[in-house]
Amino acid sequence: KNLKKHFPVKKVSFREKAGSIKAVDGISFHVYKGETLGIVGESGSGKSTLGRTILRLMEPTEGEIIFEGHNLVGMSSRKLTEHRKNMQMVFQDPFASLNPRMRVHQLIGEPLAVQKILNKEERTKKVLDLLEKVGLPKEALTKYPHEFSGGQRQRIGIARALSMNPKFIIADEPVSALDVSVQSQVLNLMMDLQDEFNLTYLFISHDLSVVKHISDRVGVMYLGRIVEIGPKKNIYENPMHPYTKSLLSAIPTVSFGVKKERIHLEGEPPSPSNPPSGCTFHTRCPHAFDRCKIDSPELVERVDVQFVACHLYSEDSI
Numbered sequence: 001k002n003l004k005k006h007f008p009v010k011k012v013s014f015r016e017k018a019g020s021i022k023a024v025d026g027i028s029f030h031v032y033k034g035e036t037l038g039i040v041g042e043s044g045s046g047k048s049t050l051g052r053t054i055l056r057l058m059e060p061t062e063g064e065i066i067f068e069g070h071n072l073v074g075m076s077s078r079k080l081t082e083h084r085k086n087m088q089m090v091f092q093d094p095f096a097s098l099n100p101r102m103r104v105h106q107l108i109g110e111p112l113a114v115q116k117i118l119n120k121e122e123r124t125k126k127v128l129d130l131l132e133k134v135g136l137p138k139e140a141l142t143k144y145p146h147e148f149s150g151g152q153r154q155r156i157g158i159a160r161a162l163s164m165n166p167k168f169i170i171a172d173e174p175v176s177a178l179d180v181s182v183q184s185q186v187l188n189l190m191m192d193l194q195d196e197f198n199l200t201y202l203f204i205s206h207d208l209s210v211v212k213h214i215s216d217r218v219g220v221m222y223l224g225r226i227v228e229i230g231p232k233k234n235i236y237e238n239p240m241h242p243y244t245k246s247l248l249s250a251i252p253t254v255s256f257g258v259k260k261e262r263i264h265l266e267g268e269p270p271s272p273s274n275p276p277s278g279c280t281f282h283t284r285c286p287h288a289f290d291r292c293k294i295d296s297p298e299l300v301e302r303v304d305v306q307f308v309a310c311h312l313y314s315e316d317s318i
């Protein structure tokens, strides 16, 4: 609810004002039990910061994070640890996120060892079980991360996240470092595990095809805000926000007879340390009009459960 994460920036010269990078700038949404909410946006849109802030791996500047009725913001670290067991993260680069000096049984069993829930024998049994669930042989147990391919390493990362029996997993670009041929295998594994363990996913990616494959609903981020959010079908077939439209027009599609018009946006995304006034997309929007420079549009439900932040759809603009 109204989540913000601003990073202070020091001023370099006396002429500059000390400012802040508004990586996440007032975001509100729900994630429903058992669903996958995909979050898409260009790099620098604040997607990763959003994921990390939700798990309180970073402290939010403002806002609330309600998990099963409990606000994680301002919670004591003892209570937070209790809730955090139910929330895990899968990272983009499994090689960087797995300690190279640990064997697989330690890597997957470590969270369990820290929580002291199981004894050593029970832990090994659990780790073997998890290896099977993610499609790795039991011989993997005594190996080191470098002995595996990228796809296998991501399976280890997923098994590690699953070891605490979480309910909610935030996956930040989990297949972006993998070959395209391996991506769908890992995505399908994640979908199978979701069914088996009743998991809820927040799935972050810059790749619209990947998000389309796995998500039930999709939120589109631009400069630290959600500009459109709704069911996958609506977002991909009837996008309303001009930014969503331009992102989708850039995906190559093979279709006969229908020629898709590619929408070219002017310039690069502006810096989140100095975002444009009003609608932050107005500097690149092909439909911008006077009001867009002054007024920041709210995220409003425009058609059934599809929310859009754009003045084109407000009754008082027509």
Ligand code: SF4
Binding pocket: 241, 242, 243, 279, 280, 281, 282, 283, 285, 286, 287, 288, 289, 292, 297, 309, 310, 311, 312
């Ligand atoms: Fe474009 Fe204006 Fe809509 Fe922003 S509010 S997306 S600038 S039309």
Ligand code: MG
Binding pocket: 047, 048, 173
């Ligand atoms: Mg990122």
